[in-house]
Amino acid sequence: MNLFDAEKFFKKYHGLEFHMTREDEKLYDEFKKMDIPKELIDQWKNDIAYNQKQDSLKRSVKHLYVHVPFCNSICYYCDFCHVIYNEKLVNQWLDQLSKEAYDNCLNQYETIYIGGGTPSCLDYKQLRRLLNIILPYSNNVKEYTIEINPESITLDKIKLFKEYGINRISIGVQSSNDELLKSLNRKHNYEDVVKAVRLLKENDLNNISVDLMYSLPSQTIDILNQTIDDILLLDVPHISLYSLTIEENTVFGKRNVQPLDEQIEADMYELIENKLTKNNYIHYEVSNYCKKGYESKHNLGYWNYDDFLGISIGASSKIGNNRYTNTSSINKYLSGDDIKDEDLKFTNEELMFENIMMSLRTIYGLNIEEFNNRYNVDFIKRYKDALNSEYLKIVNNHLICTNLEILNNILLDFMI
């Protein structure tokens, strides 16, 4: 036994020797004979205490995110963590995910979100296995979302989702213009979207969210206008809208595609805002609109700065003062060894600023009482200068930003 194995052995059994397997009982004799310096043992004990504290925090986490990294093809604007679908690789990934979930999911979650990538590109059997992995943690789930692409959804998969309690579907639509979809390398056309929504509704999955994009190369105001009209006809309760950012490592970035003129982007934003609010959608967060009562509960958790657990490749977790991010390398993830790429510890000051930044994104704002309890501070006293902004108001003990377009400027005053 070398020192590395000794550390693993010590951490596995410290205080729990009576749980040892027969094989490990033999190793224990070897371990006892090793002359391990006291400082090292103390360090290991500290590590154990730290992990126990993190586990106890994990037991109170309410939100679970599961990243499915596979896609059938790569969209030209996308820099998410994704891997081209391969049956064997998906099966190996499911093996590793099952171990990660077993070690880290320590609670029954209120919201679960299976995102990607493209979860619906998994075949029926793989999807069933994925949902079985998550099943033990979904007894009390209130909102259970899965992301799908319109071309890879079938009646069988929809029935499977319902069987496992999934009650919200998020569809990657982006546009209703088929030419524009092709230019993004999307594999669906708008007819696929209409069929997918119809199929979902026929099967009583009505809590549907649609993702759209604007400020796309070759997208005009007229094209966007038509897309919004088409989406309004679908009558879905939630719409997310994202403006294109061209990242270097995407196909668009490599082809040096240029963003649209800022003025056109601003006109597009205004068009979206006018049309959706006139049609009774509430602009409840910077990029999200919904019909009354259809906010994304999972995302509200992020904006409320609740702790969350993320599992699988590239997923992040926020537990107490720590932010963990898993490796985005499929090979490293499948090896199962040290799958964390990042383990950052934040000070309370940093957490407080991020909390404000996240919570002001929604029209419900920041819960001042909760903030004071979380960080043991007096919010009003601490930020009294920043609170002078004419674009901030306090309603029922919640701080609300009245002009989300200039939120970034407002936040600067909270950086103290």
Ligand code: SF4
């Ligand atoms: S946008 Fe979605 S479907 Fe397209 S490559 Fe990215 S994760 Fe995959």
